[in-house]
Amino acid sequence: MKKITLSFDNGPDPETTPLVLDILARHGIKSTFFVVGDKLRDPERHALCQRAQAEGHWIGNHTFNHLVPLGLSKHVGASTFEIGRTQELMGDLAGDKKLFRPFGGGGHINTSLLDREALEFLQDGQYTCVLWNVVPRDWETPDNWHQTAMQMCADVDWPLVVVHDLTTGAMKRLDEFIEMAEAAGMTFVQEFSPDCLPIVDGNLRRDVSGIVAS
Numbered sequence: 618m619k620k621i622t623l624s625f626d627n628g629p630d631p632e633t634t635p636l637v638l639d640i641l642a643r644h645g646i647k648s649t650f651f652v653v654g655d656k657l658r659d660p661e662r663h664a665l666c667q668r669a670q671a672e673g674h675w676i677g678n679h680t681f682n683h684l685v686p687l688g689l690s691k692h693v694g695a696s697t698f699e700i701g702r703t704q705e706l707m708g709d710l711a712g713d714k715k716l717f718r719p720f721g722g723g724g725h726i727n728t729s730l731l732d733r734e735a736l737e738f739l740q741d742g743q744y745t746c747v748l749w750n751v752v753p754r755d756w757e758t759p760d761n762w763h764q765t766a767m768q769m770c771a772d773v774d775w776p777l778v779v780v781h782d783l784t785t786g787a788m789k790r791l792d793e794f795i796e797m798a799e800a801a802g803m804t805f806v807q808e809f810s811p812d813c814l815p816i817v818d819g820n821l822r823r824d825v826s827g828i829v830a831s
């Protein structure tokens with residue numbers, strides 16, 4: 618059985634997140650929503666996260682501003698703010714594990730993901746850092762990202778797919794993607810492939826020099 622994990626970044630969005638939740642519920646799939654802190658200040662969006670949580674999904678931290686990858690930030694205190702402020706706004710939305718996904722500026726895994734300050738903050742706060750291995754760039758090709766994603770999933774043992782619950786229209790293809798993946802023998806799980814977790818509960822699981830700016 619080949620496992621596959623879905624994650625939704627950059628929301629919550631009043632129009633698209635409910636659509637995604639409906640589709641996931643219909644398929645009985647649990648996932649994770651990595652949310653942008655600034656958006657949680659809006660009560661309507663915050664309530665969408667509560668709905669997601671109530672339906673069994675995990676809510677993760679995806680920075681506050683989502684403007685500059687933390688490894689490229691030049692300001693002392695920026696990473697602490699980006700992660701810490703978002704976690705405060707999440708409050709009870711964060712479950713047992715404190716999940717953090719860095720902003721990859723288009724899905725790239727390199728030393729722009731974190732700076733030293735972010736790394737220390739994640740270790741001290743016992744965060745789990747969740748990367749990815751399939752980014753079908755749904756924002757660029759909202760009508761056929763699902764086909765790209767299927768090809769990319771074929772190349773990895775346990776795909777951890779990043780798509781976005783934004784108003785690009787891409788999530789209209791989510792249902793189709795799920796059906797294609799299931800038809801190809803994949804089973805949707807909520808857990809993450811260990812390969813995508815360089816930091817678990819604040820502990821380094823591998824050399825992180827490739828994701829931290831020096």
Ligand SMILES: [Zn+2]
Pocket residue numbers: 626627679683720721
């Ligand atoms: Zn993002």
